[in-house]
Amino acid sequence: MIIYIDAQKMADTGFRSELKDLCRSQGICGCRLLCLVEGYGGYGNIIDLWAQYSDGRMTSAAVKYGADMTVVMSGGTDAAELRGFIEMTGAAAVSFDRPFYEAGAVGAVMECREIRKAVLPQDTRTETDVPLVQAYELMKKCEGQGFVCPAYEDFMLDASHKLRHGNALCCGLYRNDRLCSFAMTAAMTEDTAVIGAVCTGKEARKQGFGSAVVLSLVNMLGNRRILLARDIDLNENFYKRLGFRDTMSLYILDLNKRS
Numbered sequence: 001m002i003i004y005i006d007a008q009k010m011a012d013t014g015f016r017s018e019l020k021d022l023c024r025s026q027g028i029c030g031c032r033l034l035c036l037v038e039g040y041g042g043y044g045n046i047i048d049l050w051a052q053y054s055d056g057r058m059t060s061a062a063v064k065y066g067a068d069m070t071v072v073m074s075g076g077t078d079a080a081e082l083r084g085f086i087e088m089t090g091a092a093a094v095s096f097d098r099p100f101y102e103a104g105a106v107g108a109v110m111e112c113r114e115i116r117k118a119v120l121p122q123d124t125r126t127e128t129d130v131p132l133v134q135a136y137e138l139m140k141k142c143e144g145q146g147f148v149c150p151a152y153e154d155f156m157l158d159a160s161h162k163l164r165h166g167n168a169l170c171c172g173l174y175r176n177d178r179l180c181s182f183a184m185t186a187a188m189t190e191d192t193a194v195i196g197a198v199c200t201g202k203e204a205r206k207q208g209f210g211s212a213v214v215l216s217l218v219n220m221l222g223n224r225r226i227l228l229a230r231d232i233d234l235n236e237n238f239y240k241r242l243g244f245r246d247t248m249s250l251y252i253l254d255l256n257k258r259s
Contacts, residue, residue, distance in 0.1 A: 002085050005049040010041040018058050019051070024191060026072045027097040027109050027248050028227050031194050033063045033070045035187040039167040040065070050085070054078060066154075067092035073100065086253075096251040107250040108236070112226035114243035118215035121208045123175055126216045130172035132159055134179045135197070142199035159184070169193075171217040173209050180204035181213040185221070193221045195228040214242055 009015055019037065023030035040046040052060040059076040062069055062085075069091035073082070083101055086094055097109075120126065136155055143149040162168035167188055173181040181204060186196030195217060200210040218226055229250045230239065236246070
């Protein structure tokens, strides 16, 4: 049985505890789903949340934010019911942490297995209070193979809300007051963080800036489990040098392309 979870139910201590237990056993999707509930659950109809139950136990959950849906599943998920439900939600794209439905793997998920101390290049400094306009301008300049910049308004609204409510951290690497490299958490809970938006200006590459900004952010995240998603064919060796190892894949179903 799949039921809609309203804002009052989202705030219920017992429900939150059960949802956290389900999400902790997942990867990026579990962190993203819980981050959205914690960050937006008390703000009207910004997100929609559903939970699937079997014999009184939560077996899967799905959150819809805009046109994107994120799903987490356990071994007891009723896959047939979940498939039928997804068709009715109006979502354009659905993300999963495991093979399901017609979703294909679009990314490799890596986990930080060794916390390494950041070493900053000479004459640089890190800042956590990075103006988001600066961050977006750098991201836009770095758009290309393996990195697609989100729409400006979507990024600004989501990132600023998460930062204000403690659901995100930013790290910028500066030289001579110029932002040269940037990284932030795309999702963050008390247990897990997902690093995203990693970018370095073309003039600052091959100088250790990217490594420094990623490790600086890792050092800020404390004892959290730290994950990131990369393109299947890109950046594997870069992140391995920083202590990350492949753990699973990320799957996305593009409903707009289904016949």
